[in-house]
Amino acid sequence: MNQQYPWPLLPLPYAYQALEPYIDAPTMHLHHDRHLRTYVDDLNAALARYPQLQTLSLQQLILHADRLPADIKTTVLHSAGGVYNHEFFFSGMTPGGRPPTGRLAQLLARTYGSFAEFQKEFKTLALAVFGSGYAWLCADPRGGLTIFATANQVTPLTQKLLPLICIDVWEHAYYLKHYNLRADYVDDWFRVADFGRASELYG
Numbered sequence: 146m147n148q149q150y151p152w153p154l155l156p157l158p159y160a161y162q163a164l165e166p167y168i169d170a171p172t173m174h175l176h177h178d179r180h181l182r183t184y185v186d187d188l189n190a191a192l193a194r195y196p197q198l199q200t201l202s203l204q205q206l207i208l209h210a211d212r213l214p215a216d217i218k219t220t221v222l223h224s225a226g227g228v229y230n231h232e233f234f235f236s237g238m239t240p241g242g243r244p245p246t247g248r249l250a251q252l253l254a255r256t257y258g259s260f261a262e263f264q265k266e267f268k269t270l271a272l273a274v275f276g277s278g279y280a281w282l283c284a285d286p287r288g289g290l291t292i293f294a295t296a297n298q299v300t301p302l303t304q305k306l307l308p309l310i311c312i313d314v315w316e317h318a319y320y321l322k323h324y325n326l327r328a329d330y331v332d333d334w335f336r337v338a339d340f341g342r343a344s345e346l347y348g
């Protein structure tokens with residue numbers, strides 16, 4: 146995630162079919178090869194005339210919106226957020242999924258009662274996202290856990306939160322396989338969600 150201009154289309158960290166039957170290969174091709182590529186291409190095009198911005202990381206572009214020229218600000222925020230969120234989302238899945246471990250597992254149980262209860266609340270949150278966006282599990286600066294939704298390609302970074310895992314609930318993430326049944330998609334996402342990685346990020 147710490148690449149710089151021109152932004153590459155990073156490959157998925159697993160094969161396109163690796164998450165089947167829960168997330169199918171055609172969905173992963175559409176999502177990665179077309180949607181993520183569009184964000185990458187739009188970001189590179191927007192920054193092409195601004196060499197002074199080409200040395201910044203994705204996080205810096207997102208966190209220092211005040212430095213962005215007015216004519217590209219909206220495009221850069223949307224596309225940099227799109228690249229960041231998608232790379233984070235794809236990295237948060239793994240074949241077979243992994244449960245939380247260590248301190249994160251303990252804190253999830255303490256905060257929500259159990260991992261199953263957390264999953265229920267997270268699913269409710271994901272289903273409540275109106276239109277396009279993401280549901281996130283993040284750590285706050287004091288180490289507590291928080292779950293919340295972001296619209297479109299807004300990231301949690303501007304809220305000084307450490308993202309641990311997210312689910313993309315844009316329709317492009319699931320309509321090929323799950324049609325309009327977001328609840329089924331969320332259930333399937335839990336089968337491949339990498340809470341082991343989230344635990345490593347939490348530390």
Ligand SMILES: [Fe+2]
Nearest residue numbers: 180313315318
């Ligand atoms: Fe997406």
